[in-house]
Amino acid sequence: MDTTTAPLVELDEQGLAALVEALRQRGYTVIGPTVRDGAIVLAELASAEELPYGWGMAAEAGTYRLHRRQDRAAFAHSAGPQSWKTFLHPPRARLWQAARAEDGTVTVREDDDPPPRYAFLGVRPCDLRAIAVQDRVLTGGAYADPVYGSRRAGAFVVVAECTEPSAVCFCASMGTGPGLPQGSSYDLALTETVEPWRSPGPEAGGGPRYTVRAGSPDGEDVLAALPTRPTDGEHARRAVAEAAGRMGRTMDPTDLRALMAGTMTAERWDQVANRCLTCGNCTMVCPTCFCTTTEETTDLTGDHAERWRRWDSCFDLDFSHVHGTGPVRSSARSRYRQWLTHKLGTWHDQFGSSGCVGCGRCIAWCPVGIDLTEEVAALRAEAAASEAVPPEGAP
Amino acid sequence: MHPMTPAPYRVLARHRETADTVTLDLVPAGAAPLRPFRPGQYAMLYAFGTGEIPLSTSRIDGAVLGHTVRAVGKVSEALCRAERGDWVGSRGPYGTVWQTPPAGSDVLIVSGGIGLAPLRPLIEEVLDRVGEFGTVSVLTGYRDPGDQLFLHDLPRWCSRADVRTTVDRPEPGWRGAVGLVTGLLDRADFRPEHCAAYLCGPEVMMRATARELLRRGVAAERIRVSLERNMRCATAWCGHCQLGPVLVCRDGPVFGWDHAEGLLSTPER
Numbered sequence: 001m002d003t004t005t006a007p008l009v010e011l012d013e014q015g016l017a018a019l020v021e022a023l024r025q026r027g028y029t030v031i032g033p034t035v036r037d038g039a040i041v042l043a044e045l046a047s048a049e050e051l052p053y054g055w056g057m058a059a060e061a062g063t064y065r066l067h068r069r070q071d072r073a074a075f076a077h078s079a080g081p082q083s084w085k086t087f088l089h090p091p092r093a094r095l096w097q098a099a100r101a102e103d104g105t106v107t108v109r110e111d112d113d114p115p116p117r118y119a120f121l122g123v124r125p126c127d128l129r130a131i132a133v134q135d136r137v138l139t140g141g142a143y144a145d146p147v148y149g150s151r152r153a154g155a156f157v158v159v160a161e162c163t164e165p166s167a168v169c170f171c172a173s174m175g176t177g178p179g180l181p182q183g184s185s186y187d188l189a190l191t192e193t194v195e196p197w198r199s200p201g202p203e204a205g206g207g208p209r210y211t212v213r214a215g216s217p218d219g220e221d222v223l224a225a226l227p228t229r230p231t232d233g234e235h236a237r238r239a240v241a242e243a244a245g246r247m248g249r250t251m252d253p254t255d256l257r258a259l260m261a262g263t264m265t266a267e268r269w270d271q272v273a274n275r276c277l278t279c280g281n282c283t284m285v286c287p288t289c290f291c292t293t294t295e296e297t298t299d300l301t302g303d304h305a306e307r308w309r310r311w312d313s314c315f316d317l318d319f320s321h322v323h324g325t326g327p328v329r330s331s332a333r334s335r336y337r338q339w340l341t342h343k344l345g346t347w348h349d350q351f352g353s354s355g356c357v358g359c360g361r362c363i364a365w366c367p368v369g370i371d372l373t374e375e376v377a378a379l380r381a382e383a384a385a386s387e388a389v390p391p392e393g394a395p
Numbered sequence: 396m397h398p399m400t401p402a403p404y405r406v407l408a409r410h411r412e413t414a415d416t417v418t419l420d421l422v423p424a425g426a427a428p429l430r431p432f433r434p435g436q437y438a439m440l441y442a443f444g445t446g447e448i449p450l451s452t453s454r455i456d457g458a459v460l461g462h463t464v465r466a467v468g469k470v471s472e473a474l475c476r477a478e479r480g481d482w483v484g485s486r487g488p489y490g491t492v493w494q495t496p497p498a499g500s501d502v503l504i505v506s507g508g509i510g511l512a513p514l515r516p517l518i519e520e521v522l523d524r525v526g527e528f529g530t531v532s533v534l535t536g537y538r539d540p541g542d543q544l545f546l547h548d549l550p551r552w553c554s555r556a557d558v559r560t561t562v563d564r565p566e567p568g569w570r571g572a573v574g575l576v577t578g579l580l581d582r583a584d585f586r587p588e589h590c591a592a593y594l595c596g597p598e599v600m601m602r603a604t605a606r607e608l609l610r611r612g613v614a615a616e617r618i619r620v621s622l623e624r625n626m627r628c629a630t631a632w633c634g635h636c637q638l639g640p641v642l643v644c645r646d647g648p649v650f651g652w653d654h655a656e657g658l659l660s661t662p663e664r
Contacts, residue, residue: 095399106482110397143398143630264661291634294627296446305444323467328663349640
């Protein structure tokens with residue numbers, strides 16, 4: 001658990017509505033969960049009324065379904081098809097424009113539009129870790145990405161600790177949730193609890209309650225303007241602790257980096273390659289996958305050009321294209337292996353952490369239901385079996 | 396400035412090297428030129444309206460940056476069409492450098508095809524200070540005699556170094572060596588224990604050459620190679636140049652063989 005000493009207070013449903021309003025009044029574009037197209041997506045919220053009150057979801061390998069709940073919980077769901085990278089690391093971003101004059105001189109103009117100021121409502125601890133991972137990738141090196149960096153620097157983050165993990169969740173294994181880990185950075189953190197024995201609806205006094213604490217001066221400032229009452233937060237702590245025991249999946253995190261480095265010739269890759277469609281869904285839904293490509297567009301005159309960046313996927317055949325030799329990774333086997341060994345292994349070498357936060361999205365949104373926890377367990381078993389082979393001549 | 400924004404350069408001179416390869420010498424066209432490049436580093440070169448590709452520097456001469464471009468895709472084709480005075484965008488310098496050989500070492504430079512281009516600034520640097528080193532050998536291999544690069548530099552290079560060329564497919568009248576560039580190692584004069592080796596070319600050529608040098612007793616860390624992968628950003632954001640634990644754009648392109656051998660040991664296909 002996060003060890004902040006900030007006092008705990010409690011909001012009711014009206015208080016949550018006041019939070020959304022307070023953030024909007026401060027000029028933030030509030031992004032939060034809402035029901036759209038049969039999924040809980042992240043989108044701009046005009047008010048708290050758009051939150052998915054009373055909606056739950058169930059996910060399994062290759063499936064994701066919403067269902068009605070018996071209560072009015074707004075955050076009783078785990079990861080949907082999107083993550084916050086959609087907003088911090090947009091799927092398409094214009095980097096600059098260039099104009100060619102008659103004498104052939106080209107003037108490059110960077111976009112100087114002020115970046116959007118987002119308030120993220122309902123960031124799960126696993127996704128908060130994912131943001132921290134992308135912070136390191138996109139702004140932690142020699143070059144800081146201004147598209148990501150400016151959006152990130154202005155973002156107000158409201159965490160919602162997780163009390164309803166799904167069958168594909170394994171954040172407890174990865175040490176990223178369901179409660180906020182120590183040292184997390186956020187503005188406000190809330191924990192939603194509902195009391196099922198009361199009739200639903202705020203009128204009956206049985207609506208959701210939000211235990212809230214501030215993690216930054218900005219968060220304290222916003223919280224001070226809200227109608228709060230004191231709480232000891234015990235019921236919230238209990239709900240989060242219980243959630244940790246209801247993870248649908250686990251992944252043994254022991255020495256994943258070394259395990260991945262040693263699996264390059266494993267037979268399991270052939271097995272998974274027989275199922276993998278190389279569609280790249282896992283990379284699109286992954287909250288840490290950051291790969292992009294660039295595109296050049298021109299207008300009809302040919303004298304105005306724009307440089308765009310868009311998400312790319314290591315499953316795309318062109319991704320590793322080198323002139324003369326073609327794709328460096330031409331097989332499904334090599335591309336799935338690249339994705340998994342990078343995510344769990346070489347990410348440590350490149351960026352000092354794992355690239356996996358245990359959100360389970362890649363399991364739910366894989367059209368053929370490939371489950372990385374199952375693949376890792378199989379790779380581990382294969383490695384153990386090959387180590388267990390007695391040396392020649394042994395009794 | 397956005398790290399992805401190109402700086403304005405102009406084509407000072409354009410030299411046709413082969414049927415599909417030109418060298419562009421570029422000079423800054425704006426108030427803020429790029430920081431100085433070191434041999435081995437690369438730039439992201441931008442052809443207006445077409446796109447951007449990574450290109451090593453084949454000449455570093457004050458503010459003049461040379462890039463040797465073979466037309467293999469739409470951006471390189473556009474760059475090959477650039478003429479004297481044309482505008483070209485550039486970003487950089489990026490990547491690791493060919494470390495200057497230690498004083499007194501025998502310098503061995505081995506190239507395959509257009510791999511000679513990134514080695515050329517190193518060759519110039521070494522030849523400028525040729526007295527500080529032992530022997531200096533430049534071994535170049537090509538598929539065809541018509542692929543040879545920098546022929547106008549050769550007389551000068553030959554006057555100060557042992558320069559040898561071999562081709563896979565000789566033409567009538569070819570009087571040089573025939574076969575793989577590793578075949579030239581027997582004729583080069585270097586002391587393995589005092590050798591600093593620099594290799595650039597196709598991976599199969601660098602692997603074969605490095606193995607041959609190891610066999611002769613050159614230490615792995617004194618053999619340096621330059622690797623190539625797809626790159627879109629050069630700033631370690633785009634992920635395209637992944638090679639196991641490294642990002643070639645950031646951690647390379649120049650690696651010691653003690654490091655590169657492991658990187659290249661896993662068949663990626």
